[in-house]
Structure formats: structure tokens, C-alpha cells
Amino acid sequence: MTFFSPMRVRSSLAPLFPGVLLALVVATAAKFLSEHYGAPVMLFALLIGMAFNFLSDDPRFASGLETASKTLLRAGIVLLGLRITAGDVVALGPWTFLTVLGLMAATIASGFVCARIFGRGWRFGLLTGGAVAICGASAALALAATIPPDKDSERNTLFTVVSVTALSTLAMIAYPILFAFLGLADTQSGFMIGATVHDVAQVVGAGYSISPEAGDIATIIKLVRVAMLPVVLIVALLAISRGSGGRGGAIRLPLFVVGFVVVSALNSLGLVPQAVAAPGIDLSSWMLVIAISALGVRTNLKDMMQLGWKHVAIVVCETLLLLGLALLAVETGIAGG
Known part of the structure; x- marks a missing residue:
């Protein structure tokens, strides 16, 4: 008897095919539109996915959509480690x-404070604070996979991805104009872009729209924020473990967190050849877009609209706080000099 017979594999994968294929088609359409119209691919994936929400109730698609929104998500986050090297941080x-660590810590803390002020739960505060502080949609997805779910988890995650992507796009346009008006040097503007814009793609777009030097600095600063993702996930797990009445001690790290750290370490040591890293980063991008597409299909737009203005206010407050603190650091000469 063999445990990996073709028939067994086929019978296991067949139920997943319709849902995964649907998510892949949505992701492909989103990629096409993004490349031709210059808007964020994540936003297209969400909007197109939500248009197919009526298929989420069809049992033929359910298991595949769940696999795409969870398993492919975790695999994509693991491959994000190929973006990071220790040399960039040093x-x-x-x-x-x-300074970057301080800005991140303050932003995540503000998420809990804002959530309390506006009457939202700690889960939403951690989710939005982490997304704004680290790397936008990717961080939101990673945190959503770590935080114990409740009845609002999926729509909160989708809202966070939509809001940070939209704000990141606005920042990509507005921040270079603002920093030029404030008379910041290219090095200072590069630091500000890298430290405050949410998503990697928008950081690159905004930074290099100022100058090559600003773009290089912005990209490195942003990758440092991405590199802190596993640290934030571990801290979140510790806090959740203790806050839920756990006895402390050892915690079980999700495999995708361990995988992210291992891949990042291998990349930092130069053990991942460029011929592997480049397609790996592309594959990671595809996996995350497919996951977002599946999440969009599974989320009802009506449920999203019921969240209310307080959700928006929390993300906007976190974004403005991060911008203000980063500007203070630059103006006082602590960073960006």
C-alpha cells in the first residue's frame, strides 16, 4: 500500500481545483489590470474577487477558496524572506x-489605543497597527493568520487590506509633494518614504519618483520593516498566549513564521542564488495576490459596509501618527541625515 499513489493525490486535490482556479483567474485579471493601469494589484484582486462573492456559497468552490486564502497565503509569506538580507539592515x-524600530513599536501601540478609543476589539487594533507599521497588506495577512479568529476576522482582514492599500496609494502620490514642500533633502525624503508608506510597491514608486538616491534609501528602510515581521508575530503570539490565560512557557510558532525566518537567514548568508531568489520573489507575489483574490471572493461587500466609519478612523489615525513621528525624527536629526 502506498500513501502517495496518484489516485490518492488526485482524490485529495480534485475538490480544491474549482476554488483555486477561480482565485487564480481573479489574480491573473488583477495582475493584468495593474500592469496596464498602474493601480495596486492587491486592490484590483479584492474588488474583482468581491464581484464573485455569490460563488462562495457554492460547495464546489468552498474548499479551494479556503485553501487559496490560507495555505497559499502562508507559503507566500515564507517566500517573502527572499527579499531580506542582514547586510541591508547593518x-x-x-x-x-x-528609529525605525521605535516608529514601528509606537504605531502598533497606537493601534491598541485607537481601537479602545473607538470601541473596537484588540484583534482589530493589532491587525491594523501591524499592517501600518510593517508592510501593509502582507503584514495584515500574516497577522490575520496568527491572531485567534472570531466572527469578524475575515471582514476585518479584508477591510485592513483595502484601507492600507488605498492609503498607501494616496501616500505614493502625496508624500513626495509634501516632502518637497517641506524642503527635505533626498536622503531625508527617502527615509520618510521607506518609514511611512505601507506597501513595498508604493514605497518603490514614491522613492524613485524623487531620485535614485531617495529610492534606494526608501527601499532599504522598507525592507527593514518587512524583516521585523517575524519578531512582531512572535511578540503577538506571546501576548495572546498570556492574555488568554495560558501558563506562559514555550509557544508554538506557526510554520510559516519559522519558514520566513529560515529563508531570510539563508538569503542573508548568500546561500540562495539569484537564479532561485528572483523567481521565488515572483512566486511569492503571485501567491499573495491569489490569496487576496480568494479572500475577496469569500467576503460579502454588504458585510464590509456595515463596519462603519470607526474602522476607517483607526487606520487613518495610525497612518498620520506614523507620518508625524517619522517627520519629527528627521527634523530633529535623529534619522534621515
């Missing part, structure tokens, strides 16, 4: 590095 210098 090159920043200690003060800039510590």
Missing part, C-alpha cells in the same frame, strides 16, 4: 535602525 547604522 548598512543603515544603529540610530536609523533603532
